[in-house]
Amino acid sequence: MSKFIVLKMDDIKDHLTIEEQLLLWTSIEKINVCREAEGKKFNNYAVINQDEPYINEVTDIMRKHGHWEDAE
Incomplete structure (x- = not known):
């Protein structure tokens, strides 16, 4: 889940x-x-659809800050 x-x-x-x-x-x-x-x-999130052309840039930034599921 x-x-x-x-x-x-x-x-x-x-x-x-x-x-x-x-x-x-x-x-x-x-x-x-x-x-x-x-x-x-109160939780307030930014949501980005993963089919957006810039998704890799966004996930790279999140990964860099430890906020992506496969972050090291």
Whole structure:
């Protein structure tokens, strides 16, 4: 299983009912409230699709800083 889950907003709107969307947002909000209670910051990530032509440059930078799965 991957460390992160990324969902495209258009996919959520197009493929989930309003009730399912509400359940998703409620679950995300619960996670945020629990993290806050634990003294953790709100997570805010940059997401890059791996089929972008510049992905190798991005992963090289991440690898250099130890933030890529095959980093040494």
